Amino acid sequence: MQEGRKIRVLAAKPGLDGHDRGIKVICAALRDAGMEVIYTGLRQTPEQIVAAALQEDADVIAMSCLSGAHNYLFPRVMEILKEKGVEDILVLGGGIIPDEDIPGLKAAGIAEIFRPGTDTNDIVNYIREHVKRH
C-alpha cells in the first residue's frame, strides 16, 4: 500500500431495502480502522452507486441488501462498472444471501459476500488484503 492516502470506501444500500443497521455498523468499524467511508443512504440505483463511487474516487464499493433483490442489484453494479471500463474497484456484498446465490454473485465479479454474524474485523482485514488500487 502507498503511504499517505487512506483507503476510500463507498458504502451503499442498493434497491428499496431500508435495513441499514448492518451497513452503518460496518461504516463505523471501517472508520475506526482508519478508512475513509462515504455512505450513500437508502434507495440507490446501481447507476447512482457507480456514479458516486467514481465521483468519490472510491477504492471499494460495499453494498448491503437484506430484501432478496441482490441477484439483480449486485450484478447490475458490476455490469455498469464494466461498461465504464472500471476494473480496479473492489466490490463487496452483504446481507441475507442464500448459499446457492453466492457462486453466481462471485461469477458476476462480486469479490466477497459477508453474511449475518460476520466479525467487522474480518471485513477490515479482507479489504486491506484485497484492495486493488491504492
Add this chain to the structure above:
Amino acid sequence: MDEQKLRDLKAQYEAAVAKVLQKMPERRAQFVNSSGIPIERVYTPLDLQGWDYVEKLGMPGQYPFTRAVQPTAYRGRYWTMRQYAGFATAEETNKRYHFLLKSGQTGLSVAFDLPTQIGYDSDHELARGEVGKVGVAIDSLWDMERLFEGIPLDQVSTSMTINAPCAVILAMYLAVAEKQGVPFDQLRGTVQNDILKEYPARGTYIFGPRPSMRLITNIFEYCTKHVPQWNTISISGYHIREAGSTAVQEVAFTLANGIAYVQAAIDAGMQVDEFGPRLSFFFNSHLDFFEEIAKFRAARRLWAKIMKERFGAKDPRSMMLRFHTQTAGCSLTAQQPLNNIMRTAFEALAAVLGGTQSLHTNSFDEALALPSELAVQVALRTQQIIAYETAVCDTIDPLAGSYYIESLTDQIEAKAQEYIDKIDQMGGAVAAIEKGFIQKEIQESAYRYQREIEKGERIVVGLNKFQVKEEEKPADLLKVDPAVADRQIARLKELKASRDNAAVQRALAELKAAAEGDANLMPPILAAVKSLATLGEICDTLRAVFGEYQMAAM
C-alpha cells in the same frame, strides 16, 4: 417488616460476599443490562423504599394499567396469535393465510413487498428485483381482492404493515369489505400508519414528516367516524430496537412518537378521547428476559400517565397501552439456526409475561431466507405451547412484586422519561428526527452492541462461542420465483387496458385538488381505488403535491 433487621442482615450478607469474592471473583466485575442499568447482586425490599403498590401498580384493568389493560387478561382470552406473512403474488399469500388460519392462527398480518410499501407499481424501474420479495405485491384493488379471497372480513382481524401509502391500502381493504357486503363498523384490525419511525429506523418513507402527519391524522379522523373498531395506528418500537436501540430507547422513542401523533390530531381539531382509544403499539421482545418484562410494564404505566396528565384524557381506554409484540429478528443467528427456536421461545415468554395483546414469533430460518412453512408452524406452535401447556397465563402479571422486576420497571420508566424530556426540549419527535438525534442515539447503541460481541463481552451461542465447524443448513428454504414480477406486470397491463381510464383520470384529478387544499384525503383516495387507479398512480399524484423526502448522505 423490621427495616433495621433487614439492614443488619444485608450487611452480614455483604461481609460474607466480600470473603467469597477474595477467593473467587464473580463472572464479571459489573453486571449491566442493555439500557445501562446496573444489575445488583440481589434485590430486597430496601430497593423499593417508598414504593406504593396502589400508585405504582393498581389492579389489572385500572389506572395506571401496569399489571394489565384488561381486568381478566389471559384468564379471559389468550393473546391474538398473529404471524406476519406475505410473499410473491396475492394468490400465493392467500394460500399461506388459509394454511395459517387452518393451523389455529387467530388473526392475519399482511407483509407487503417494498415497492408496495414505497408506493411504486410492480413495473416501476425502482421495483426491479424487489417484486414479491419481502411481502406480497399489491398494485391495485384487483390484487387486494385476490389476497382476501375466501376470507370473510367480518370474521378475522387483519393487521397491515403499511406506513407511507397507508391511506391507499386501507382504502383498498375497505373497498374489498364493501364488495363482500361487510359494513365498515364490523371491520377489526390495525394499520401500522407510523411514519415517524421510518425515518430513523425502517426506511419506507415517501413524503416528508409534515405531509405524512396530515395523512395520518386524516386516517384517525376518517376511522373514528366510519371504521370505529379499527386500530388507526400501531406506534412501533419494534424497528427502532431492530435498528440497534436499547430497551429504554425503544420505549422512549416510541412514546415520544406517540406524543407527536396525539398532538398532531389535537392540533387538527380532534378531541383526545375521540381517537385515543384506537391508538395501539408494537414492541420488540429481545433476549434479556427480565428487562423485557419490565419494559412492557413500564411502557404501559408511562403511556397511561402521558395520556391522563399531559393530554387530559378522561376515557380510561385512551390511557391503555395495548400492544403487539414480535420476537427480536436481530437476535437470530444464521449459525446453527435451530437454536433460534429456543431464543424465540424465551422472547415470546417474556412478551406474554409482559402482557402483550398479540404476538408474532419468528421462524428459525429467518436469518437465512423468508420463512418456510415448517419453520412458521414451529413458531406458531411455540406460542400455543406457552398458552396451553405452561400455565403461565392462569394468573395476571405473575412477576409483580418481585423486588427485581419492580425496581427495573421503575428505572426503565424513569430513564425513558428523561429521554422524552430531552426530546420535548428539542421541540418534539419530528424536530428530534430532523436534527438526527434519534438516528445518532440508535447507531451508537448498535455499534456498541456489535463491539461487545466482537470483544467477547457478549456471548452469542454458536456465533462467538460453541461454534461448530461444519454446519448443516436447513433444507427447503423458501424462494420467491423471479417470474412473480412478470406476472404482476402482465396483470397491470391487463388492468390498464380493461378499466375506464377517463374515470381514473377524473378520480386522480379530484385527489390532487383535495391534496392541494386541506380536506380529508381518505374519501378521494377511496374513490380513486374503486376507479381502479393503481397504488403507484395514487402515490404519484400525492408526490406531485407533497414532494419526496430525501435523507442526507453521511
